[in-house]
Amino acid sequence: MNSFSTLSTLEVEGKSFSIHNITELEKQFGVSRLPFSLKILLENLLRHEDGRDITQEHIKALATWQPGSATAEQISFSPARVILQDFTGVPAIVDLAAMRDAMAELGSDPALINPQIPVDLVIDHSVMVDRFASMDALDLNRKLEFQRNKERYQFLRWGQEAFDNFRVVPPGTGIVHQVNLEYLADVVTERREGDKLMAFPDTLVGTDSHTTMINGLGVLGWGVGGIEAEAAMLGQAITLLIPEVVGFEITGKMPAGTTATDLVLMVTEKLRSKGVVGKFVEFHGDGLSSLPLADRATISNMAPEYGATCGIFPIDAETLRYLRLTGRDQSRINLVEAYARAQGLWREDGDKAANYSDSVTLDLSEVRPSIAGPKRPQDRIDLSEASDRFHRYLVDEGRLDEMPLDIKPAKNQQESRFDSEGGHTAIGSDLTPPVKHIDFDLEGAPMRLHDGDVVIAAITSCTNTSNPAVMMAAGLLAKRARERGLTVKPWVKTSLAPGSQVVPQYLESAELMQPLRELGFHVVGFGCTTCIGNSGPLPEEVSQAIRKGKLVAASVLSGNRNFEGRIHQEVQTNYLASPPLVVAYALAGSMRIDLTTEPLGEDADGKPVFLTDIWPSAAEVAEAVETHVSSSLFGKSYADVFEGAEEWKRLDVPGGNTYQWPESTYVKKPPFFEGISANIVDSPIIKDARCLVMLGDSVTTDHISPAGAILPDSPAGEYLLSQGVSLGDFNSLGSRRGNHEVMMRGTFANVRLRNQLAPGSEGSVTRHLPDGESMSIYAAGMQYQREKTPLVVLAGREYGTGSSRDWAAKGTRLLGVSAVIAQSYERIHRSNLIGFGVLPLQYQEGDDAESLGLSGEERFTISSADQHPATLDVRAENDNGKVVEFTVDIRIDTPVEWDYYRHGGILHYVLRSLASDQSEDALSTSA
Template identity: 50%
Template sequence: MSVQTQTLHVGDNDFEVCDTSHVEGAEALPHSLRILLENVLRNVDDADARELYAKRIVDAGTQGVQGGEIEYMPARVLLQDFTGVPVFVDLAVMREAARDLGADPARINPQIPLDLVIDHSVIADAACCADALEKNMDMEFKRNGERYRFLKWAQSSFQNVRIVPPGSGICHQINVERFARGVMTKATDAGELAYFDTVVGTDSHTTTANGIGVLSWGVGGIEAEAAALGQPITTLVPQVVGVHLTGELRDGVSAMDAALTFAQMLRAKGVVGKFVECFGDGVATLSATQRACIANMTPEYGCTCTLFPVDDRTLEYLLLTGRDKEQVALVEAYAKAQGMWNDGASRVYSEVLELNLSEVECSLAGPSRPHDRFARNDARSRFNAICADRNLDMDKRVAVNFMGSKYELTHGAIAIAAVTSCTTATDPAMMLACGLVAKHARERGLLAKPWVKRVMAPGSHATQLMLERAGLAQPLAELGFATCGFGCMSCIGNSGPVWPEMHEIAGDIELTSVLSGNRNFDGRISPDVSQNFLCAPASVVAYAMAGTMDFDFETQPLGTDGDGNDVFLRDIWPSDAEIAALMDEFVTAELFDAGAEGLYSGTQAWQELEAPEGDIFAWDEGSTYVRRAPYFDGMGKVVEGFAPISGARVLANLGDFITTDHISPAGSIASDSPAAKYLAERGVDPVMFNTYGSRRGNHEVMARGGFANIKLKNLLAEGKSGGWTRDFETGEITSIFDASQSYAAAGVPLVVLAGKMYGSGSSRDWAAKAPLLLGVRAVIAESFERIHRSNLVGMGILPLQFHEGENAETLGLDGTETFVIEPVDFGTGEPSMPNPREVNVSASKQDGETVKFHAIVRVDTPTEGAYMAHGGILQYVLRQLA
């Protein structure tokens, strides 16, 4: 299939466009598949592969079914700091390896634009006080100085990279406010080429940008790193579900309420692995940021993305947030030329769901799942039903003292009320509503309850500036919602400790939290909080004044005013007209320009941070946050191919549905873990252990956290849950890490046995990196989750699949065997399929019996074959660039 182009005239400029209209059936495709079609036509050089991928997209899209695999090349990559640090560690080590291979290390750079925002590290240790922001920023730099020095070096050393220092905002909000262009351009021999702005990011809520017509979704670190280095992402052509929007949101109903309604409706339908697109007259009634709020909630209902088309609302937002008129004119012209404009044309969807926006109501979701939505008016009865299901005694009371006053609390007392996360901070209207509730409350003399820790984390400086200019920051602070940081905070569990008095009673009654976030899973918000509820920011402020979930806003007053009159929520709830008036006055292009000042220069603390210079990073051997990764140790210029596996032992014998959460290090570092022992030996105080997420740049810590999830069931651990196994070198039950070190010392390779859907759940790069560092050469499973299988290949780990009807149990394997796997030839390093596609595996038991079986080599594309031949994707890319 040939690539046809057309010239797009925009103002005084001409742009070449890869034309999709000549492809038969393209006009019927959903917007998202039209974007994928343009992508493969433009990026796939091999004519046969290009034709195959285009046919797969059109056939699947016009029939409303899932299609085969294609190779997709996004235009940009978005990182947050937890997942971004290991990416830059890999790039830094790759530069060293390039130098050792005789190449110029400065050639190792991202091949497409890469943006990183440091937003995941700030913790609300201090809150409800005027200097909370200053205190939290100070502690953030104390905890993370090593990581930040490394990122500051990366900021100045790599090309095609922008790093936003800490204290600026949330990556997804900054992405839609500053990074997203709608249409990308680049100079080519044929002229200036225009193409879709598309993004993958190492955070599942990268989907926020779908609200402004930018196809985007979250991926694991390995896939993001591959894309940054110019390698395509392999993906299936998805089914696309259409959501037909009619009506408009009623007065007092927010985008958060719509997002929770989406979550409930689409989770019930089942859209995992699918794309979702919104269309219909109701789309035009939603602002760009209301759409972004809905799109942000995408991971909570399980689909890959929730795309909105481009229309006048999109263009207005792009102009408002700083794109010049020429760029916005290009977005309009390109969207219309490529069928991305909201024109009401009929498109094929696998199915269509109906949502009348006028039926959306003020909502909450909880106590632990984002899609468990209920009406705010039903909140008290819903909470009491939850308590009844848990057999809680609602007559129980516990006494606490705050500021010299005694209070009696029972189940439902709110320990944390947080205005937080990219879900709601992106939408100015919701933040203004939040401030107006505070303003009206203070005018009537109302205060928040003292036992509630109140967290305010704006998504960008523009949001904070808007609240200040509108006169709303002060009343929020008077209610305890003083800004305490710019970052994800409570939504990712960075609320800091609850008040000490609440911590003391957490075991006696069930404490609750309310937050304007996107996730409320058990244990995520605080270990002291049993029930977590999502709602709009204005409702968060209201609940901080109520102090409990056992509250009915319709019948119970929040307090009394100076004249002794009862004040109900309806008395202080702002109208849409009041919000709109503030929007018109204060939400201006100048606001966003002022909010973006110093975006890349950072605070004084960042500017004073000393960082190394030069193309090669100067590793600090004493660092416990950033260490030189060993992925290229011993690598030469010549491709040696995949080494045989012989005499291998089983590190873990696992069952069905082992998730990446079971495999990848996550959460806090337990005091009795191998990672804790490593840190303690290096003089790190336990209070500074931090989390695995913050230490992802240290492979030593992360390897020690592999397979360490306390819920892991390893059949070799004799009933002991967590990161334990039998070390067949000693015969003892020991930690998985210590066993791996024993095997490494003896030169013994390792394999993992598993059941169905190994690696399900979110794509996590350390779910593949940690096993590699532990010495795992192959995983033999009944089936694999698609993305995790590709991540294993990316790290050079061989995925083998039992034949249908076979598994470890049917073959009589218990993990005590010694394995030999037939050699697999992946060619000379150029893309090629594995040979053979099935291999003989023999497992020798301790009594001398040998079990032999055939396994399928799950290396599914020629490009993946090249990765395996080179030892992994990083080695492949390095040899290509060097």
Template identity: 50%
Template sequence: MIQGVLLVSAYQATFTSNGTTYHYYDINAWAQEQHFDVTQLPYSLRVLLEMTLRQQKAAPTPFLTWPQAAADIAFKPERVILQDFTGVPALVDLAAMRSQLATTGGDPAAINPDVPVDLIIDHSVQVDRAGDDAAFQTNIEKEFARNHERYQFLKWAQQAFKNLRIVPPDTGIIHQINLEYLASVVRTTTEGSTHWAFPDTVVGTDSHTTMVNALGVLGWGVGGIEAEASMLGEASFMQIPQVVGVRLSNQLPEGTTATDLALTVTKLLRAHNVVGKFVEFYGPGLAALSIADRATIANMAPEYGATASFFPIDQQTLNYLKLTNRSAEQIQLISDYAHQNHLFHETDAHCHYSETETLDLATIVPSLAGPNRPQDLVPLTALKHQFTSTETLAVTIDQQNFQLRRGDLAIAAITSCTNTSNPSLLLTAGLIAQKAVAAGLQVPAYVKTSFAPGSKVVTAYLAAAGLQSALDQLGFNLVGYGCTTCIGNSGQLKPEMQAAVAATDFPIAAIESGNRNFSGRVNPLVKDTYLASPPLVLAYALAGTLRINLATEPLGYDHDGQPVFLKDLWPAASAVSALIQQNVTAATFKREYASLLTANKTWNALIAPTGNSYAWQNDSTYIALPPFFQQLTHHQGLPELTGLRVLAKFGDSITTDHISPAGFIGQNTPAGKYLQAQNVAPKDFNSYGSRRGNHHVMMRGTLANIRIRNQITPEKEGGYTRYWPTNEQLPIFDAATKYQAAGTGLVILAGKDYGMGSSRDWAAKGVKLLGVKAVIAESFERIHRANLVMMGVLPLQFQAGENATRLGLNGSETFAISFSEHTAHVVATDAAGHQTKFTARLRFDTPTDMTYYENDGILPLVLRRKAHLA
């Protein structure tokens, strides 16, 4: 190691910025010694190269053979960012580690974040009230009433843990705050009298952490389990990824938006198969894309499957940092360092990519995506043709009688980090609203409208531009600053619609400016959800339906009964640009972010416990001491598993929403029954996402999505299975409980892309606690595969061309699994004694996966190390 340190010291260099001399690790100095041209390396990999050189204090030789040979590197981000749905269980685990150490005579304070951690409370506000001026305050009051225990716990954590900063509720969405305020792009530290500069890197417990890639900050979403490990100083091992270069040319046509572009990119790259890869954008079209437009694309990276979606630092980056009130000194430092260490984008750069795609921006057309996958692109002109059903629903609202058909809207929401960080999109929507109001247009009474921006800057510039009042008049009043509809916090439909749709199971629709539209996610009563830009959300809301061609048909009629078309309302790009210049200013960002941590008076007044160890309350239905650390078991190698029964058999595209839903808790579900047994009334159930600090609720919610389809019980939609010993049809939790009582281990069979979607740790924790020993799937989404390993659950992958159905497996079999190196040998025996034998690949993808598994997961491993038991 001493030789390694001496070796790497040769690659240290200095530069001066703002009169201060900074040391840095010069990636080109190392490359030149290796006769390696660092300028051919993608910019995203240059960041990884610098990290490897600096953190490992050894030469990063794996980069010399990229992309021909796969090689592993350690990734230790400089900071971690959490949202509250995933942040609460992460901090509950850390608190549980402290409690476990205390019981063994250790020091609880040994469990503490080693890197800066920001937790933004943005996932708890629900759209209980919408469409009027009282909505915002009403929703806040209900949010605090519902989440009092959770917020008390977070306040305790704020005083108990070092390196933890909590952004209070009702201030903004995690990714927009990261983009506009938290991200430094280049970080500095001082050791003695020596100043160091290095790239800002981040992981977050929300898959859309990739949004910050727009600024040239490398980072991505991880499961809460991996984030906890990063918080505690553990490196994540990863193969140096393949990098897909996307060459952009020309510029967007008039009348199209960054959302249209992002949805097109999503379709393009999902088809290309970028799962587990980096995407990096380059080409002559790059310079014309603002950071806000880039952020809209980068935010959608999980939807097209990429680990990261990187835009190198360039002049647009520096312009945006100035706009968002970063200091002149910081901007100069970023420019100096990025130029000095080959991280500033050169327009004539000739990076070598492992694969390439091209996209002509001039070909982008107005589009939507749906009805339940973000990659299913639909041109605006073709949307109407997706709704051919003649089924009708009669409903009376505000003394108006409506005969609704499939494609008519129950929800129209301008929401989500994806689009509300983009002033062009929101000002366009505001100008459309202004013209619509002037023409006398109104949104039909059956549509629930809402507006949930990502930061207070948005409402400030909309008000300054005189546009918020027009949005209010159409029902797009502020409902909260948070991830509302897109996460499933849409609240109930309008009362008459709620009753009518629930009684008939009518296929009502929704439109949102979000990034996720998986079945059952936005609202359990909504069948068809489409993603679209804020202007299109507003336009379709005025029409009241998706069953319309907005390019040729009027969306309404004015005071004089004359038709009003979308083209009549759509503003010129020059008008939008003028409003941005006038109203989106550094002074606005400075004013709104000055009180980010102190503005919420309700949060400030909240009284919470203190001390190093958390005082667990046995009767709490929100925060409970999890069982993960109470018995620290250890495996030697890979055990032979026998007598496994199939808990569930799934097809393709099972999402983490299916495995661990975030939204509505049904009254008659195992979780609902548990809460009622704890004297919680159904009106106070809140959501699964808000109760992730309580494993009793989350175990019962595992595989409980109302839209999940278990092929073992094809006749019943939802979280049901067959308990094979008695052939009973039971809720999955009830069956798993019976299996555990009998000492029977479980297996899940699945198709392609198992675990796609949000980075949800409970999707792995839940199946672990249900007794699942292995998941055998055709393929896994990156984050979920890692989470399974980190919880001590084996991810096994069918051989190419094989799956459970092709092998003739119906789920009634008993499974035995043995191992030789990275191959699993599976024997499935049916009731008649017939055996089906096949091999599967053990998806241990990094050098530490076996260590995690042998320790029953990464968190017990970390606790052992902290307690000096490893």
């Protein structure tokens, strides 16, 4: 039904499309002033209005939206499709398989568990950088990937056959977000519904926080937890409060010597400082005309880093140009333009800005060469300050005495800065303070490794490898470096992991792959590698030197995440940088070298070579992109996107509508639905709970559920050894997300986790209370469960920052945690906790563990949430009888979230709903 009579016809190339035209509401509500993103949500409501879940009141609330009224009303969003990557996708499909078993146990049809909308899973997170800097790296890494992940891939092949509306893009194709951007996204979707051919905006949710990359193409979508994505796949609308929309105006043009990476780091810094968590960010302004779509996608990709739900760009001429470049059909491009113009979704220079909740402005001429680190992507550093900031980090960590105030310029050192021609000007520099070092041999040659030496230099991640300009810049810089005789320092592990197969093709066409290979940047795989923690082992000699010398080693990568312990467990500091700067740091070999003051090395004549001597001009980069990046490359690369390599085609695929769970350490039937009843059981008071983990601020989902290497002496490693898995076959925590036994042991197991209940420790360590015995967090969780003691987690601000890892919630729940009390939450993790039946509680303003005098050793009793209150009372009593009482806010924000929590999670809610619907249908039929 559509009570507002917005259904109309759009004629494009002789085809008639039915559309819900939001401009029909202009006279009644003045919808033209709405932000672009809210117009898309409004169309979604009009198309799905049913008088029950979506009513006239919901539509009016959004159509009459005004800045400042953002949180007044809950609405539903029904995405057109769902996209998964394999680290988060495998557990999602495992859950669906387990739900089919549970449906059978409830006496219902297992086939009811089936995606109701199109779902694409791109296998991109499983390749690791085992071999590098060699011509056979790509082939060997691919073979190892199939060898390690055969059981997972067989399971996904089964899912591809067993479920409708489910496609798998095989490994070795590219990174999920780049495949989405270059191939999967329609921008405007057409779908037959009854006798009508409908056209509507392409929208989606994905099980990766960087799903927002597609916002650069004008497609509304964002990252959700795997649990929420599964519900969307099964036909459940996503509920949200009408969001605040922050307008980000872009003006001017980028200066010489800067890249899209420099721009996105500045945008991230600005928006983190502004505070946009849980808000939509919408980019507008005449400066967009000078911003290629690849740059827009780079900015949108980083929405999780600046905290926004999405970071969307409008549809304009640049959108159409990109669709043509990437080989989309002209009929699709014509439909996109016609639909966007008809719906008021088209951008032109000079357009009046929409009404926004708040505004940010950036003149592109302000952008400066930058990196970010050493622990967070929002911690931007001007390149000219990078060396000093690293030394300051050493001082703050107590590894270096306070830097002297009267450092004098060093002999023969120069400072170089980009001028309007991209050249450099000598200005002067500072001495480098002494740091800790160790001597060692590498392949028989004597070496010296210092604090701050770069041991990983990786061109990786969708953030930048989607962008031909920065990739060409890296290739041109490599070419000039080789022409001047420069080489990468021998202790640096180099790698190039393109986001799609198009990248090496245009680099080869431009004759830039060879100089990159000469510097060790061979293609190691097509997927998410170093950025996700799949950096692989360091050369053993380098690894031993770091451990023996207890050095603060560094990595530089063109990714989007640099959280503690994420990139490599032996590398303490990690920096995000543009691809050309990754190459430059590989040449320099150290974070202690100021790339704007000191030479990268010497040429054959002994003359110093500065960064600006080899930095390509914007004109050179633009010419390379224009000449060598063509639509034919995209057409060729995506012609057989679902076919896969021979290893994929030869996999044995089990059959059947329900999965016959084999003995496997990769895929194991989870216990989530064991003993599920047809009816829900009210949640009792949480009484005399113990604190399992007490944490500070900015604890990420990487801290809660790491994805990297599995250590042999960790609970997960000990489990795998007990199952007969050799150390060489451990793979990673991310690849074993289909096995709950591994994942619950990996929860809170990040090597950099600092649990305040175990002062001075790092990693999976806590104390069992009240006896105070030190043990792993997993062991404590199991002991508390045997003792029937409920658990809580105490945390600070921004709890759950980062990736949309459903296992950060699943693992928390399986360890026995009933509630988390934090100062604030990141959006996705809060939703995931609810989605798995964990109660998210928030200290009230002015309260925190310190101000309340909580040590974490108390027994916590929390009042009942059965009546859906806004707050709960907490009573914390320590073993000496001291009592602290305080009130917390419940961060269950919508009525539907309350339904999920009461059922024990989203999946339990969906399962009971489907089983109930079938029972009612059976009764109706029999009657």
